[in-house]
Amino acid sequence: MKTGSMVHKLEFDSHNQELQKFSVNVVRFLLSHKAPVVESFHFKVEGPLRSIDIGIWTGILSARHLRELELNLSRGFTYRLSVSLLCSNTLETLKLQGPLLVDVSSPVCMKSLRTLHLVKVTYKDDKSVGNLLSSFPNLEHLIVHRGRHKSLVTFNIVAPFLKTLSIVGLISGVKGGGYVINAPSLKYLDIKRLSCYQFCLIENASELVGANIRGVYNTANEMILESLKSVKRLSLGLTPLHQHAFTKTPMEVGDHWNQSKNVPHCLLSHLETFVWTRYDWERQEELQVGKYILMNARRLKRATFSTRPIGSNELDKLEERCKMLKELDCLSRASDSCHFVFESE
Incomplete structure (x- = not known):
């Protein structure tokens, strides 16, 4: 705990302390704190x-023109979001x-x-998510890291001025759940870990510049990629075509790639640098995807394919790899x- 009465940045940690006594001390400190902001x-x-x-605590701080609030709460206990937390006219960052x-x-x-982080937070229902985000009409930066809970099915993100969005998803316990994003000002999108049971629908992303x-997994892949028409910088870490989410062993679903009927506009007119790491030259469908990229990217300046080295006990594969390399190069x-x-690599 920082003890100066005019300190503008306050940090408290209850580690190894009796909580009720600690809470009383925090209140006393805040009441005696003299800084106007x-x-x-x-x-x-x-x-x-x-x-x-x-x-x-948050009620006291709301009268001190608080600008940034970060609450890191321990697992194993459930806390309710205080209404006083949502009544601040000065709060700019909430974590x-x-x-x-x-x-x-x-x-x-x-x-x-302007900035909101929701990490392992739980929600009563879908409506609570909508009401929470609607409370921040000028939100620009949002991080959502889902926890494991069954009450929430669809996470609706409606934010007209949102510029950056980061989503880390986990199985919520409800099949068919996912995310619906309506953020017409969105510039950068980062999505990690969506299972085969979840979807991600991006309704409006015409200003999107970069995506990671x-x-x-496969179902979400198709919906997301269809929404990235204006992206100029795209980093993809797609799951193998033969695997399902959270299975102990791979499940074969076919060794072919279903080529899109329409070539994405971002591939035709925007893509300049392409890097494929962990390229599996032994898989025929990956060769077909590589060909598709090279045959359609009109503005491509550099294409890099990176694969694992051949070990001393795999020299018999060297000739086959050279053949594949020549096929792509020619x-x-x-x-x-x-x-x-x-x-x-």
């Missing part, structure tokens, strides 16, 4: 602290981590909030200026 309040709690204590239950029956209005997609490419690179 508190820049940030960071709190980490380990143990069963009462939700009302958090409500008292919530841990089992905090969001139960918002109707939206409020926090026009100053990792650990997303391919008639859409871009005459494309520099082709093949390397070992």
Whole structure:
């Protein structure tokens, strides 16, 4: 705990302390704090602290023009989101981590909030998510890291001024759940870990410049890629075509790639640099995808295929790899200026 009465940045950690006594000390400190403006309040709690204590702290801080609030709550306990937390006219950044239950029956209005982090937070229902996000009409940066809970099916993100969005998904216990994103000002999108049971529908992303997609399974892959028409920088970490999510052994679903009927506009007119790491030259469908990229990317300047090196006990595969490399290198490419690179990781 920082003890100066005019300190503008406050940090509290309940580690190895008796919680109720610690809570009383925090309240006393806040009441005696003289600074008219508190820049940030960071709190980490380990143990069963009462939700009302958090409500008292945030209520006091709301009168001190608090700009940044970070709550890191311990696992194994459930806390309720205090209404006083959503009544600040000055809060610009809100970071919530841990089992905090969001139960918002109707939206409020926090026009100053620009950055919101929701990490392992739980929600009463879909409506609570909508009401929470509707409370921040000028939100620009959002991080959503889903926890394991069954009550929430669809996470609706409606944010007209959102610029960056990061989603880390986990199986929620409900098949068919997922995300619906309506963010017409979105510039950068980062999505990780969506299972085969989840979907991700991006309704409006005409301003999207960069996207990073990792650990997303087949169903979600198709929906996401259809929405990335304007992307200029795209990083993909797609799951193998022969695997399902969370199975102990691979399940074969076919060794072919279903080519899209329409070539994406971003591939035809925007893609300039292409890097494929962990390229499996032994899989025929990966060869077909590589050909598809090279034959359609008209503005491509550099294409790099990176694969694992051949071990001393695999020299019999060297000739086959060279044949595959020559097939790609001699391919008639859409871009005459494309520099082709093949390397070992």
